[in-house]
Amino acid sequence: MTERAWRNWYLIPYGIWLVLFVVAPIVFLVYESFLDLDGHWTVANYENVLTPIYLKMMAYSFWYAFLITLVSLLIGYPTAYWLTKTRHKQLWLLLLILPMWVNLLLKVYAFLGLLGTYGLANALLQTLGIGARQLLFTDFSFVFVSVYIFIPFMVLPIFNALEELPPSLVDAARDLGASAWTTFRRVVFPLTLGGVKAGCQAVFIPSLSLFMITRLVAGNRVITLGTAIEQHFLVTQNWGMGATIAVVLMIAMAVIVGLTGSGRKEGSR
């Protein structure tokens, strides 16, 4: 057998994985989305998705995903920039990545404690004389916790893009008369746009289908597509409708990736 043929054999485990856990579920999902509650063929689910209730839910999902991405970017870019300038890069990077190793559910539960009526946050507000208030189950807490979870995914690609930026380009811009701000605006930012795109994708797309944080931190205040899917599968048992929303969501994600490009290509090269 030739070397090449052998190499193809190594693909088998991954191939099996791909078929069982990626292709098959998608096929089932699409199949299910064309079935009604009694198991008959129908396109009613798709008609349903286009009604105001679901369109509004979709708009909410996009709006919150946008907010989470925006806040992550506004915090993440300066953080990444500062990280490239700091002395102990590896240490700070480690501290940034460390929370990613902790189970997501644990982190969210921790926030339940912190933000609860008798939690640390409220205790702090009380000592400051502002007084305790409802923090959990608000838009604010939902976005806050989501940003906390997603921020490493924003910082890392931007950090990498900044690290790859030759420092001489910054010197050159300064040398040619550009102020620090103009240098950032006309050289640093455009050349790290690849990292920004990659970071935004890594935050925006998972944000679209959040449901655990939504349920636990936002309660019933925020209903997104993610929670709708969960409700349909687990509560109302309307699998067809749940599958339809999932298919719509996947198409939306694919479109977003298609539109923003694969991130890295343009900016940095």
Next chain:
Amino acid sequence: MHFPLSYVLIRNSEHQEDGGLEVNGEEIIRFERVTKEYDGTVVLDDVSFAMERGKFYTLLGPSGCGKTTILRLIAGFIEPTEGTIYFHGKPIQNVPPNKRQVNTVFQDYALFPHLDVFENVAFGLRVKKMKEADIRQKVSEALRFVNLEGYERRRIQEMSGGQRQRVAIARAIVNEPEVLLLDEPLSALDLKLRTEMQYELRELQRRLGITFIFVTHDQEEALAMSDYIFVLNKGKIQQFGTPKDIYDEPINRFVADFIGESNILSGRMIDDFLVEFAGKRFVCVDRGFAPNEPVDVVIRPEDLELAAPEDGQIVIRVDSLLFRGVHYEICGYDENGNEWLVHSTKKAEVGETVGLRFEPEAIHVMRVEREDEGA
């Protein structure tokens, strides 16, 4: 090659040369006792010099000698740890790089990869908020200057190394700086292109009439292009002078070794105009040393002439022979085991015994460096 005695006296009475503290023309840059440290490591050690408007200066030295540090200090990317830098007689310590009348051609060119050739060159003008029509005119002028007309809309990635370098030069000179800093701009080019660019840069400096400060570790490049050369080592200026001064009268072993090929021998000064090396005494043109002071002696290989063994001041046995085109490169050893390198148009056979002759002017006597000998 005969130097007035006063000159000889001056050159032998100074250890570290402070490069040309007085200039003939209009002074543009002056370093006064400038020291630069990075985390406690001294990269530039108490350096003073002055530069004149409209000349081509070269900072020459091995890597880590502090030459790029001087350039970055002038550009304003770094601040001196101690000392003062003057531009037109005014200290420029607190002037940020974007406010200095200085532009740089970087070693890796540092062209902006997201902008095309036109926008790269226009960068400085756009920052100054110049009118669009003026920008167009100035950029096309600059591109014509470096022979890159018609390349305006090319991407940087599509340009060759030599072309990129021209873009970098155009991008710098379009801002009409008073001083152009060039940080080893030729090191990335192949030999043929490098020689070509040496002529072009020299020509460019003449046409523009501005001060060029060129950094290189290539001594041939420095000799070919400069009005004045600063030879640097270990953060200190070893010697300042015209290329001819530096080649003909190296001030110490380091400079002699770094500039061109040379025979460097240890010896001692017997008296004024009399030096001893290789076991013999020779008449020379140097004086001003203490009696019996240990010295280093330099004789350039092209100043040695082949002669019959009985006519030779030194007799060597030829060890190897290389044909170099214009001349033969002959290497041999004298009876004391000193190695001698000779450039001669005459041929000698390996194993043959030949005599070497040289004029008193060919002998360059240098003080021995006490703390840090050579490199």
